[in-house]
Amino acid sequence: MVLKIVQYYLPVTIKGILMGAADVIPGVSGGTIAFITGIYETLIASLKSINSSALRKLFRFEFRSFWKTINGSFLLSLFLGILISIITLSNTIVFLLENHALLLLSFFFGLIIASAVVIVRKVKTHSLIAWTAGLLGMLSAFLITSLSPVATPESWWFIFLSGAIAICAMILPGISGSFILLLLGKYSFVLEAIKEFNVAVIAVFGVGCLVGLLGFVRILSKLLQRYHDQTMMLLAGIMIGSLTKVWPWKIAVADAVADGKKALLFSSNVMPETYLQATGSDPMVTSVMLLMATGLILVFFLEYVSAKTHNNLADYSS
Template identity: 35%
Template sequence: MTSEAPSEATTPEKSPDSRVFNGFRGSLIGVAEALPGISGGTVALIVGVFERLIGAASQLTTAIRLLVTGQGWRRTVAEVKQVDWGLLIPLMIGMVVGLLLSARLLAPLVTDHTQYAYALFFGLVMASLWIPYSGSGQRWSGANYGVALVFAGLAFWLTSLSVAGAADNPLVVIGSGAIAVTALILPGLSGSFLLLALGMYEPTMDALNNRDLAYIGTFALGMLIGLAVAVKTLRWLLEKYHHMTLVVLTGVMAGALRALWPWQGPEDDRSLHAPTTDVPQTVGLMVLGFVIVTVVLVVAHRKENPARGRGRHARTPSRR
């Protein structure tokens, strides 16, 4: 499947209005990427650019690979010309604007009201588990539940480790960027949630707000690496082993919810505590987060279902 067909079926993307609209759609995706639990991929699906975005990203990474491996300047230029720049450039600009605005608003919330912020995020991610769980359209077997449980346990253990000072390690920042960008390939997987689980959410938001160019540049390098390697790999896994990949992702997301438990110790401790303080308000925010994502998923399903048919939920382009 190529990206040309969808563009022919829609309004021309080269008009100024279309570019502005693509920028607006990108800003919505950027806002979603800053919210743990609301996947930028899900929002891309809702606004109708998911497949074209993935197709453009795939072509761009192919061009980069051709250039890096020295397979010819002409082949590289030819591949670059195939990229849907009319969509990609305004979309990326909009995403950056939306992300910066969200970072300005969310960073103080997480820092000053950690328990309430984590409660809201916990509800967001809890509802998001439905996407990878139901994404393959296949019934889970007992072995599937066992695999998910193993990866949930692994994620639970990893998110219990202290990550204090990790933001000072360039390799950790690069790895965080690479991991976060993979969230765009799979609706339901939140890049911000992955950063939270890694303990890199607040440092990244602070870097964006403070215009820390060294951190941002290092993080962007990780995103490029992730785009060139991890996204291609994940896309291949989703095409070849779609059901099992979603089983593993469901387990990882469920286990990593540990990072968002509202009642826990400081970053250098990360021990879990029973609900004690402000329980009604905290639980209420959990429910609110759950409802928000549920509404987003219902809208996405209604928009996707007529084009995809039943049982085709949040998949990469079909191989047919």
């Protein structure tokens, strides 16, 4: 039994670690990594299964049935990986973001392009409606990632709403939940609350995340069931539209130069020649191209590995 658990769920924990690392990067979504590693639809279905029927089993102390209903081993393995990543890798990712952003973003740029290709390959019928959904997804992501932050209240209801919206964005491939928080004017506020262990703010924000997540996955699940191809193209479009946030060569806007994270989020995309002229730094074109290619290759390799292991995981969890 222990050997089977390690065999089937250790890879899920590793995928959770990758998701957690991606969530630390402003402009990169953990949902993208879930798609890359072939667990996105399993994640949506597992979260959707946390409903009133499952909770009744829990309250009746039918723990084994409850655990099986919600695919508990999968969710535990995944969220354990995310937690491990946030605790152990966040400082490393932040260091790379602040000191080697050009190379880090190049890698994620390749990842996201290949991920969009993988999603499109899952589409069975390339109808006009499906391609229209893809175009709408691309335009929506482009518009969202072009917005500027606004001043917002610090009332409990808005903190709750911020959590609900941010978690929905986080589970969507291509849109960063941390970026949405920054747009809502609550990125620094929430980080400060976590740093100071402000239980009231953390609790309200956490409940908002939980409500938003459990509600949103039901919508996504229904869309995937009834309009699979259109939804897949919509998600692919969102990922393509979000590429502007991970374009490697950026020039920070004047009021964000002193802040590494703001410099990444609020900046102008330029070509390598303009980057060299504006910053005096080497655009490292060859290294960027190699890292983009590495990201592309890694996605297709992970897709191959996931295809080999996905059936075994599904059989074991059923």
